[in-house]
Amino acid sequence: MSDRLTRRPRRSWSDVAFNVWGVLVMLFLFAPILVIIVSSFNVGRLLVSWDHFGFDSFLALLAKPAIRDAVWISVQTGFIAALVATVLGTLAGIAMSRNPGKWVWWFLGLLLLVSVTPEIVDAVALLPWMVFLGQDLGMSLFNDGIVRLVIGHSLFSVAVVSYLVRARLVGQEANLEEASADLYATPVRTFRKVTLPLAMPAVLAGFLLSFTLSLDNTVIAAFVSVSGSTPWPVYVLSALRSGLRPEIAAVSTIMLVLTLIALGLVAYVLRRAGDSAADIARTMGGG
Amino acid sequence: MRRRSPGFLLAAPAWAWLLIFFIAPVAMVVWFSFGYKPSIFATQATDKLSFDRYAEVLDPTFFATFQNTLWVGIAGTALCFLIGLPVAYWMAVKAPPSKRGLLVALVMVPFWTNFLVRTIGWQVILSPDGWLSTALQAVGFEPLAILNTRGAVLLGVVYNYLPLMILPLFVAFDRVNGPLREASKDLGAGKWTTFFRVTLPLAQPGIIAGVLLVYIPLMGDYITATVLGGAKGNMVGQLVASQFQTAQNWALGSAMAVVLIFVILLSAGIGAGIVWLVTLPFRARNRLVIGPPAPVPSAPSPGSGPAAASASIREEVGA
Numbered sequence: 050m051s052d053r054l055t056r057r058p059r060r061s062w063s064d065v066a067f068n069v070w071g072v073l074v075m076l077f078l079f080a081p082i083l084v085i086i087v088s089s090f091n092v093g094r095l096l097v098s099w100d101h102f103g104f105d106s107f108l109a110l111l112a113k114p115a116i117r118d119a120v121w122i123s124v125q126t127g128f129i130a131a132l133v134a135t136v137l138g139t140l141a142g143i144a145m146s147r148n149p150g151k152w153v154w155w156f157l158g159l160l161l162l163v164s165v166t167p168e169i170v171d172a173v174a175l176l177p178w179m180v181f182l183g184q185d186l187g188m189s190l191f192n193d194g195i196v197r198l199v200i201g202h203s204l205f206s207v208a209v210v211s212y213l214v215r216a217r218l219v220g221q222e223a224n225l226e227e228a229s230a231d232l233y234a235t236p237v238r239t240f241r242k243v244t245l246p247l248a249m250p251a252v253l254a255g256f257l258l259s260f261t262l263s264l265d266n267t268v269i270a271a272f273v274s275v276s277g278s279t280p281w282p283v284y285v286l287s288a289l290r291s292g293l294r295p296e297i298a299a300v301s302t303i304m305l306v307l308t309l310i311a312l313g314l315v316a317y318v319l320r321r322a323g324d325s326a327a328d329i330a331r332t333m334g335g336g
Numbered sequence: 337m338r339r340r341s342p343g344f345l346l347a348a349p350a351w352a353w354l355l356i357f358f359i360a361p362v363a364m365v366v367w368f369s370f371g372y373k374p375s376i377f378a379t380q381a382t383d384k385l386s387f388d389r390y391a392e393v394l395d396p397t398f399f400a401t402f403q404n405t406l407w408v409g410i411a412g413t414a415l416c417f418l419i420g421l422p423v424a425y426w427m428a429v430k431a432p433p434s435k436r437g438l439l440v441a442l443v444m445v446p447f448w449t450n451f452l453v454r455t456i457g458w459q460v461i462l463s464p465d466g467w468l469s470t471a472l473q474a475v476g477f478e479p480l481a482i483l484n485t486r487g488a489v490l491l492g493v494v495y496n497y498l499p500l501m502i503l504p505l506f507v508a509f510d511r512v513n514g515p516l517r518e519a520s521k522d523l524g525a526g527k528w529t530t531f532f533r534v535t536l537p538l539a540q541p542g543i544i545a546g547v548l549l550v551y552i553p554l555m556g557d558y559i560t561a562t563v564l565g566g567a568k569g570n571m572v573g574q575l576v577a578s579q580f581q582t583a584q585n586w587a588l589g590s591a592m593a594v595v596l597i598f599v600i601l602l603s604a605g606i607g608a609g610i611v612w613l614v615t616l617p618f619r620a621r622n623r624l625v626i627g628p629p630a631p632v633p634s635a636p637s638p639g640s641g642p643a644a645a646s647a648s649i650r651e652e653v654g655a
Binding site: 063064067072074077079080082095096120133137138140143144145152159165166167168169170174175177178180181200201203204261267268271272282285289297304309312316326328329330 | 353451
């Protein structure tokens with residue numbers, strides 16, 4: 050406090066330098082995103098050269114079924130992948146926090162391995178594996194485009210949800226569950242009425258983060274997707290070779306808005322659960 | 337009475353899912369890497385196992401790409417650290433507490449924006465026919481010629497992975513902020529002494545986490561080099577991808593993927609060793625000053641709640 054009182058009148062050069070640097074880096078971080086958003090209002094043949102302002106690219110989206118289908122595939126995949134990751138991750142997170150033991154370290158090790166493995170390795174490993182399951186073993190389920198995408202997108206998300214749920218429950222004592230058991234609630238009832246509500250903020254945040262992760266997944270999707278169910282980032286990737294048109298910027302802008310809505314909800318859920326800015330940064334900064 | 341249900345079984349579905357769709361596929365790739373490509377129509381065969389594909393990976397043209405990747409990886413991580421450290425410090429310490437949430441949100445937005453889209457944004461900015469180039473030419477500069485070079489790839493990866501450096505550093509500085517730094521100043525330490533002997537050592541787990549979170553995915557990057565690198569800025573990720581997608585040589589692609597993982601682990605290990613050696617004298621000095629009764633500086637205290645989980649994970653990463 051006294052520090053602030055004495056320093057208040059003059060600002061040291063280092064503080065000014067920090068402010069300038071911080072603002073410059075923020076501008077740097079937003080530059081390409083702003084460029085894409087502005088480009089989506091470009092009326093012209095190519096994305097890079099500005100012609101004039103208009104909404105043509107957004108209207109073109111409506112006329113092009115290929116992009117519409119790609120977005121729809123992404124939304125479906127994102128929803129199912131998030132559901133799968135949330136169920137698996139929530140159960141695993143609860144198990145880790147309520148039944149600690151040596152196995153937890155093994156499991157955390159596996160999750161760590163999943164989350165640090167470069168995506169390209171996951172991608173090139175899943176492609177032959179899906180072919181093996183679907184064609185060599187004849188399980189035609191794995192030839193389905195959406196199933197493949199859901200599996201590929203859920204791997205990292207399972208790890209994220211498990212971390213989040215474990216972190217949330219480790220911080221809270223198991224007293225409530227014990228009380229519930231002492232009051233003759235069945236394990237299932239205790240789970241539904243006590244454990245799950247305690248973990249709920251983490252479960253919701255995990256679901257939304259998984260949804261955005263899946264929506265934006267490009268590398269794994271590019272390898273496992275089959276023609277007929279192309280998610281939107283893969284569509285954009287292929288458009289990269291045939292020339293970028295303003296529609297690509299328009300669809301990117303729409304997906305950005307969707308992602309921002311999901312993120313806003315995550316922040317809202319965590320804020321309501323009483324997290325500080327640092328807690329939220331930790332949660333959303335990749336575990 | 338208390339532990340009636342075998343609760344760890346709740347984790348069984350996640351175990352199974354990750355074993356079937358993560359461990360098994362990766363194991364299969366390792367197995368494929370000892371195989372070969374029998375004909376133009378087949379992708380791989382494993383009836384004869386050998387190390388021949390690894391010999392092929394170490395051939396000079398592939399070796400040059402590995403070298404290029406390592407250069408981009410190390411330079412990119414170093415730049416992310418140098419750019420991100422002051423920003424994280426500014427966010428956690430210098431900026432008014434009421435603005436902190438907003439600043440975190442501002443870093444979060446690019447982090448969660450689609451990777452490919454952000455990179456395409458740079459392609460638009462750096463394009464020789466783009467508005468930046470046009471503006472530069474209007475003031476008398478040459479048209480921009482950075483696109484499709486290694487420089488563009490470096491810029492792209494620094495941009496793409498910077499939030500992954502800033503966020504863990506912010507969390508680390510935020511945890512150190514407050515009483516300890518005040519105490520250091522009250523005991524007569526100046527700004528710089530406080531930073532180098534209190535803040536930085538205590539932020540160590542965050543620094544390790546940030547560096548690894550940037551370095552590991554950066555080394556396996558495939559998108560940035562594809563969008564910005566052209567023919568000159570090749571990275572290993574693209575090589576692996578092209579073996580699987582265009583050349584249809586899964587055996588060679590698998591060997592490359594395995595070598596890539598080894599290169600990442602080995603270089604991270606060597607880097608950790610170097611840092612450990614370089615900081616040895618500093619740590620020895622710090623320990624002398626603060627003394628054994630306060631074991632604060634070296635080990636990150638296992639905080640409560642979410643901090644404990646992430647701290648323990650980071651320790652594992654750092655070990």
